Amino acid sequence: MAEDKPWVLISEVGDEGFHEDVVDILKQHFHLICLKEFLKNPVLHGPKIQAMLMWNYRPAAEPSLLSCLPSLKVVANGGVGIDHLDVPYINSLGVKVANTPGVVSDATADMAMALLLASARMVVEGHLISVDSKTTHVPQSLMGVEVTGSTLGIIGMGHIGYKVAQRSKGFNMRILYHNRNRRSVEDEQAVGASYCEKLDDLLNESDFVVLVVNLTPETTGLISHRELSLMKPTATLINVSRGLVVDQDALVKALKSGTIRAAALDVTHPEPLPRDHPLLSLPNVLITPHTGTNTHATIRKMMHLMSTMFISSQSSPAAFKGFTLVMPAVAVGNVGQLAVDLLVSTLNMSRAGYFHTDCLIPMAGNNPYASCKEDAEELHTPAEVYTAAELKLAVLQIRAPIIQTRSKKFRQQLVSWIKASGFSRTVVLSSSHSYQRDDQQLQGTPLRYLITPSLLTASADALKELGWREMERIPAFPGVKDANPEPRLCIPGGGITKGLFTDSCDEDLPLAVLLLFCSEGDNIPDAFALVNHLNNWLHLLDSQSQEPNSKWKVPTSWSLLFGSGIPPALF
């Protein structure tokens, strides 16, 4: 029911607003109201709006609009740059500001390379000649500059800048960079980049200068007359950051006078430029209309991120309506967590947020699923939520032990979050001490399952087909017939498994437990076994590999796990 969903204000669908192809993602989670509709009756609609999703800087988060939204919790910006938002002011209203970093980096870095290559090799000019009805021959003047082996200067070596460097390495470029902070030696070596403490040195030496900085007071007008005059006359300026980083009047002069060879800009100020702006009529300028993140895959990722960033807000029920949640119990051998690692890594799941709790031992660490040094720098917390929206799958990964005295409270928090989020089922991946098995549990497969009555009906056929064994209840007093005849559930080493299962039965929550009997040690084979069982049920990965484990992608962080041994040099 639309009424269940949080009300969210957007500018419009289509034209300059949200792309029609992705708005379905938002509609799954929100009741959308477009600005035009909203403005017909702000008094009626205003109090219902809990979030505002901005696309192409709109709706503008201006005081006049925000004052009509007394229930607003979040202003979420589609994109990484939030220079158009007055964050302290918005925060002062008790409203959070969110953006979508990370997911835009690849597309933006690709765009920087596209502009660099297109400008260097005169791709647009070539195209125009090729399609011109008057063309009879290819003019010799259509002569580009060599990219391979040239020198690239990256200004702003953040997430996107680093990805530009990674791409440029493939072009055998000499890579210089200037950044507020120098990167680690490992980062530099991985892409072969050299740090230029002085911006002037970078400008002097580069054949291509790429701007990838945030717009701040320090970077406004960063490239002006002086900086352009330091560049080589054969050099090209590429801007994928913000138009205001470049003094456009100075750029026009430099391009006209041959101070630099060319410019390729995905961003200008304003956007679009007035139709009579001199940049538009210069032959050595290539301009795209701020489309750095415009790929279907990237905008879908942005939509998913914008949709799920509300999960920690209690005012956004049913954010995961119809999703399956998979989570580990923190149990013997950490088999559940390892299995969840394989899921997140293989399905390339996006981090949607964190589960806020005071029941886990506080900790923070690097991104366990990093695919490059750059990603590894992200800070990760003990309980995080990942999603693969296409599969309607969410995962809660737990990376820290539960504080012993808070186990019950943790279960309560979990159950209420699971209920509020609208998951259609929850699967807990767990394990139990092999050596404490009851006699009847000794034979056959080490896999067991448990299922709550409210999930049983929906899953009975699947379970029958899978042929799994239900976890046996064991007598409270083995050998004593009369006393306490009711056999009980016993999951030694299973952490919160039993409590969570019992709570879920009481709360009518559709939940299943999949567990393996195992021993502490190198539990990687157990993790593979458990995730393969899960996959046999949920069909998350359909690859028909001969070798069942080879379809899973092992996360980088596993290199720190078992098997590396103690360095012999210690003895």
Ligand SMILES: O=CC(=O)O
């Ligand atoms: O311009 C694009 C962004 O800020 O992500």
